[in-house]
Amino acid sequence: MDLRQALQRRVLVADGAMGTLLYGNYGIASAFEALNLTHPDTIRRVHESYISAGADLIQTNTYAANRLKLARYDLQDQVTAINQAAVKLAVQARQTADHPVYLLGTIGGLAGDTEQRVQQATPAEIEASLTEQLTALLATKQLDGILLETYYELPELLAALKLVKAHTTLPVITNVSMLAPGVLRDGTTFADAIIQLAAAGADVIGANCRLGPYYLAQSFEHLAIPATVKLAVYPNSGLPGTDTDGQVVYDGDPSYFQDYAERFRQLGLNIIGGCCGTTPLHTAALVRGLTSRTLVAQTVQPQPRQTPTLTPTPGQHLFLQKVATQKTALVELDPPKDFETQKFFKGAQRLKAAGVDGITLSDNSLASVRIANTTIAAQLKLTYGITPIVHLTTRDHNLIGLQSEIMGLHSLGIEDILAVTGDPAKLGDFPGASSVGDVRSVELIKLIKQFNSGIGPTGKSLKQATDFRVAAAFNPNAYRTTVSTKSIARKLSYGCDYLITQPVFDIQNVIALAEALKADHLHVPVFIGVMPLVSRRNAEFLHHEVHGIRLPATVLDRMAQAEQDGNERAVGIQIAKELIDGICKYFNGVHLVTPFNRFKTVIELAEYVQQKNLTPTA
Template structure:
């Protein structure tokens, strides 16, 4: 009897975890798939343990046996050998079984992986990697089906399913993974995902990983899907914890699975197994818990997809509207290092009176501890009516903290963010501190923009859409006559709305940036950085010690002469005005960086930018 027929006739019990079982019970923490070659007896024992526990379906030890993931261990040239060995071990385990056992060739998803090399893989590279692994699995001629599991990204799973269907007529099981019950992380409902996958040719559609029986059972309740769709579930043993060494552990009791087995059957599930933290004891519990193996048709409630009706917040982003046609000045301020904040807020009020279009607030620049910029931003907006643009670094916040910060900013009505990596922690007050870096700055941009759809990172509705505009940082100082726009194009693809550059001191760099944007047809607002010099010492420090900033010899010589003449401030302002003149020939946006909270200097430059609107530069 083939697998398709068996699924029609009875509920099948699948095996459980391979990786967590190897790690927890066998003390192995490496490329688990390579154990097919180096420790075949260990893998064979795991398969036999699940079969002895009553599993009708087992999966090959090939979840991450693709070129992209094996490259972490320099095993990318072992794809065929590892996958072939995996199938042979599963077949060998089945030969000793006292009941029919079906073997699924497992292929795992890539979109949920945190490895940056994998995140940067192109769709073509992902398809090639999947095809290579699939070919190796199918070449054995011993499989009963293909299992595509742990796919957080529905388009990736649909693409993988298309590839598999083009190469084989074997049944295909497709499992999405959810961060919250009933919804994928992009906001697609579980029901909608099931319908799309079934329509694309999946024989069985379900879910695995991340969530335990409680939440996955909820996900299958009242599903508005066709009654003909066959369903699968592979829950984790429960939510993970950590042991005294900080290692992830699962302690879900097998008896808990026994309680849920019959409930899953009554919900219309055809294939019931386990994922992370489950063991052969959990498989045996599923077998015991099933009151019958007869299939219970799930009830179709009809399918009526509802488009979200979330109106975005009424953010004005007036400075972005203005920069399209007029010269526009933003000013960067560092939040105070102490609680004597009167000077800071008085200076901000003076900047507002001078007509500054927005104040950008650094996030512990140079890794130096300051008052949280979100707190300062809230005071500027709510108490003084000033538009704040908040820098948000990936250095100081893990993925949880970043999402919390984003939600907090929206709650305060602050909708402008500059997404940056941040200066390395070792540069600052506490060189022993760590830089987090859960995501890159472009991924932070994408995360922020997801909130604009009214959908949180887990896919759940936020009950309101945000209206964030996201800036990206760019450093034109590394170039002279040409500028590579690859990083700009990448930022735009991730949701960047405008650019804020590092301070420039050479107009050749400004010309090069303008030319590059025009040649590549990149129409994006740009605020070019200008930092007025206050002394020769300041100029030499910036040139020699601040990464990403270089001053032409001519500028440094002028500041050296100004030191001798005793007019450093005046010359510094004059250089800044000359830079503003050159910038305004190409761009409408100027980003003024305040040196040492010298508000008087910056106000003079804000006025100078504003005057450009009265006497436009030719």
């Protein structure tokens, strides 16, 4: 009988992990899919072990065998060879079985991958990568079905399912991955995901990875789905730990799987297998734990879906309201490097009195250690009534820390963030420190805006929606404005609300930016950076040593002459005012960068910006 017929008649036991098994038992820590070519006997033995343990379903060693993921090992041109070798090895292993064994061609999701080239892939590149792998698998004509597994985002899985069904009539099993029981990380409930996947034509719908038997069993309880839907579960062996070398390890006892096997059957599961940390011992335990292979019908029928109403905490964002019609000044300050903060807060109060609409707080700029900007922001807001815009870097925080910081900012009533990568760690006080970089700045924008839906990092409700407005950094000094404009469009697509630029010293760059935004119909508030020069040496340093900043020869010459004349500060302020004049012809927002904590200079420029509202620029 074929796989569809088998699914109608009995519960099927699937195999378990490939990657963690190869790493834990064989000490292999390379591209696991490449082993289909380099170590075929090892892969064949793994399949044979699962079959001997009683697996009715085995999957090809092709989870990450696509062009995008193989590129990290420079194996992108071996997609076809790797996939077809995987099928050949699984077929050879199946020939040793003393019971019917069905073969699934496995294709893994991309959304959970942290590799930059994968994260930056366009929809067209993702579709091409999936098509190439699928074509290679199907060309063998040896598969009984396709397994789409470890998909964190439902839209990606729906798109993959649609593409697979356009190329084959084989049954398709679709597995989502959840960070918390019963809900995907975008807030979609598991039940809703099942209903949508069933409507899209999936033959079996389930969950794999991340969670162990305990939480996945919870996810399948009381599902409000059609009774005819076929279900699959592939839990991890349990939660991972680390060994003495810091490597991730799993030590879940196979007997625990034996205890859950019958429970999964009673919940109406059609396929029961394993994921990370599982071994043939876990598969054998599942077989022993099943008191029967008879299917248990789903008894829970669909119920009306109730969507909770979340009300965001109202934020001020007054500077964003103002910049739509008036000239608006923000000022960037570096938090203090020591515990003498009196001068800093006095300066901030003077800036507020000068009409500054908000203070942006850098996050260890130039990778130099300073007081945490979130702490300074809280004091500015709660003690002095000043609007802070907090820089949040991907350099200093992993995904856990980023989300904790976001939640903390909301708890303090701080709802304005500039999402940035941050200067490289090696530039600063501790050149041996490492940059984290779990996500790019655009992904940080998306992450922050997810909180505005009242959905946390695991997809669970936060019981309250945030009201963050997120800025993205932009360098108008780039030589290729067209490319930079594309980057703006990408940031807007991720949820960016406004732009804060690097300091400019050439008004032609401002004009080019204004024209590019207009030509591409990109409508977004922009705060153009202005940094007053304090000396000729300061100008030379910025021009020659700071990445992304170039000063026109006329500006360098003026500062050199000012050094001879002894009026460098005055000339620096005059250049800044001329830039502000030019900026205000095209944009309403000015972002003043404070040089060396010289509050007096920036206050003069902030007042100059405010005067523009009294005397409109011609």
